[in-house]
Amino acid sequence: MRDSIEFLLGHERRSLRGVDPTLTVLDYLRSHEHRKGTKEGCAEGDCGACTVVLARPAGGRLDYRAVNACIQFVPTLDGCQLLTVEDLQGPDGELHPVQRALVEAHGSQCGFCTPGFVMSLFPLWRAGGGATRAEIADRLAGNLCRCTGYGPILAAAERLAETPGATAHLLGREVEVLAQLEALADDRSTLLIEDGDRRFLAPATLEALADLLLAHPGATVLAGSTDVGLWVTKQDRRLETIIWLGRVAELREIRASAEAIEIGAGVTCADGMAALAAEWPDMGEVYRRYASPPIRNTATIGGNIANGSPIGDSAPLLIAAGATLVLRRGRQRRRLPLEDFFLAYGKQDRRPDELVEAVIVPRRRPEQRFRAYKISKRFDQDISAVLGAFTITLDGGTVREARIAYGGMAATPKRAAAAEASLRGRAWAEPTVRAAMAALAQDFSPITDMRASAGYRLQVARNLLLKAWLETSGHSAETRLVGDRSLAHV
Ligand SMILES: Cc1cc2nc3c(=O)[nH]c(=O)nc-3n(C[C@H](O)[C@H](O)[C@H](O)COP(=O)(O)OP(=O)(O)OC[C@H]3O[C@@H](n4cnc5c(N)ncnc54)[C@H](O)[C@@H]3O)c2cc1C
Numbered sequence: 476m477r478d479s480i481e482f483l484l485g486h487e488r489r490s491l492r493g494v495d496p497t498l499t500v501l502d503y504l505r506s507h508e509h510r511k512g513t514k515e516g517c518a519e520g521d522c523g524a525c526t527v528v529l530a531r532p533a534g535g536r537l538d539y540r541a542v543n544a545c546i547q548f549v550p551t552l553d554g555c556q557l558l559t560v561e562d563l564q565g566p567d568g569e570l571h572p573v574q575r576a577l578v579e580a581h582g583s584q585c586g587f588c589t590p591g592f593v594m595s596l597f598p599l600w601r602a603g604g605g606a607t608r609a610e611i612a613d614r615l616a617g618n619l620c621r622c623t624g625y626g627p628i629l630a631a632a633e634r635l636a637e638t639p640g641a642t643a644h645l646l647g648r649e650v651e652v653l654a655q656l657e658a659l660a661d662d663r664s665t666l667l668i669e670d671g672d673r674r675f676l677a678p679a680t681l682e683a684l685a686d687l688l689l690a691h692p693g694a695t696v697l698a699g700s701t702d703v704g705l706w707v708t709k710q711d712r713r714l715e716t717i718i719w720l721g722r723v724a725e726l727r728e729i730r731a732s733a734e735a736i737e738i739g740a741g742v743t744c745a746d747g748m749a750a751l752a753a754e755w756p757d758m759g760e761v762y763r764r765y766a767s768p769p770i771r772n773t774a775t776i777g778g779n780i781a782n783g784s785p786i787g788d789s790a791p792l793l794i795a796a797g798a799t800l801v802l803r804r805g806r807q808r809r810r811l812p813l814e815d816f817f818l819a820y821g822k823q824d825r826r827p828d829e830l831v832e833a834v835i836v837p838r839r840r841p842e843q844r845f846r847a848y849k850i851s852k853r854f855d856q857d858i859s860a861v862l863g864a865f866t867i868t869l870d871g872g873t874v875r876e877a878r879i880a881y882g883g884m885a886a887t888p889k890r891a892a893a894a895e896a897s898l899r900g901r902a903w904a905e906p907t908v909r910a911a912m913a914a915l916a917q918d919f920s921p922i923t924d925m926r927a928s929a930g931y932r933l934q935v936a937r938n939l940l941l942k943a944w945l946e947t948s949g950h951s952a953e954t955r956l957v958g959d960r961s962l963a964h965v
Pocket residue numbers: 519520521695696697698699700701702703704705720740741764765766767770773774775776777778779780781782784786787788789829830831832856857858859
């Protein structure tokens with residue numbers, strides 16, 4: 476066991492022992508390191524004022540990701556370089572190109588949000604800038620500004636590639652940083668941080684993780700912390716034993732074969748989205764509207780399934796695609812169709828000492844038509860009121876198989892069995908589709924809540940099925956949103 480969290484703050488090595496296991500990175504930066512540039516706006520991942528950048532080694536280079544410091548716990552910094560706005564300015568006070576672009580475009584007024592915007596733009600700058608306005612808007616979807624207005628900020632972001640500024644202090648040390656982080660990643664011992672009767676365990680192998688779960692069946696499994704972080708910051712929950720899966724490299728793997736794409740439970744929504752979107756394009760469109768880039772950079776697909784949320788975005792998409800879940804307990808694995816994992820509200824087919832290990836998503840076959848639509852009040856950063864996902868397998872013009880799954884329509888993500896049955900073996904034509912739309916009333920009795928009324932939900936669910944038919948039968952132009960935010964409210 477190792478008892479110290481090892482990471483780089485900028486270019487300085489930190490070894491932390493005995494810290495509160497749920498101390499947030501934001502509180503650590505402001506209270507312990509006196510780096511006050513990183514701000515707190517909401518403490519729940521919504522506003523972006525706390526955005527910092529984490530660098531990890533990936534494929535022989537540094538992979539920079541913007542994340543929300545307010546909901547990340549300090550032990551999850553292990554093995555990373557943490558960059559805050561204080562790291563960007565050069566040693567002689569010269570501004571970094573991202574900072575300078577914002578100044579020159581008048582992209583800041585009160586300045587409260589500005590460090591967050593700077594840090595969200597830093598990975599874009601490092602990737603060479605040059606993004607389109609739509610890509611930049613996506614990139615900044617998690618950063619709110621209440622006074623400047625977004626026009627100047629977007630204009631600044633468009634100039635990143637050509638804006639000069641201090642860069643050598645960062646670029647000139649990347650090789651050295653990479654070597655230090657790779658050395659940290661070589662350590663295979665379990666990290667154990669204890670504070671009184673509370674502990675944070677971070678194993679580095681899948682076997683050690685499975686064994687720890689058997690030994691601590693009541694522990695909180697921590698993945699990307701985008702739910703669990705809020706239990707602490709918003710609900711003041713005291714977590715006695717946390718087992719973090721973020722150091723287990725096998726869980727971050729995406730394995731592609733001729734038949735399927737296997738996504739480890741620790742793969743982030745950002746990385747999983749990139750892999751799935753190539754095969755199932757509408758999944759990419761839904762994930763693009765899943766929270767914001769800093770949330771997607773930490774939230775895992777495994778966590779989005781394991782939490783059993785009836786309004787989580789991943790489950791209906793993956794159920795419609797015919798995904799299989801892999802669960803692991805000790806050395807034993809079992810597989811089940813993803814839809815069978817969700818038993819009732821808040822109840823999943825998972826023992827407390829069992830781990831979601833991976834999800835296996837079949838490759839899309841040429842005869843399969845796939846559509847998925849997220850309906851929410853806002854385009855970005857909003858939880859779905861209804862999410863509909865449709866895989867229609869055609870034999871000529873006849874429906875051989877239909878997999879229709881909805882989120883937001885029941886206590887769990889759920890297939891529309893009656894609607895599917897009414898389509899099977901019939902022509903993929905309007906009368907059949909209208910019959911299936913009617914059958915949805917047998918499948919679902921949705922609730923009314925703050926996101927939508929029951930009547931709205933059922934009507935939207937029906938209309939989404941019709942939309943899927945219109946788009947896959949040549950009756951309507953596709954309304955995918957790629958690059959076009961003006962279609963947000965279709
Ligand atoms: C600002 C904001 C916006 C959001 N927007 C969306 C959105 O648009 N769509 C959406 O679907 N969700 C959204 N969410 C919810 C959240 O991102 C997801 O639920 C997320 O995927 C959870 O994954 P995680 O890796 O962060 O899990 P964690 O928070 O680490 O864990 C979540 C739960 O799953 C358990 N768990 C995690 N991994 C495993 C595993 N491998 N095996 C067993 N148990 C496990 C944990 O114990 C915990 O109970 C949003 C959250 C925030 C804060």
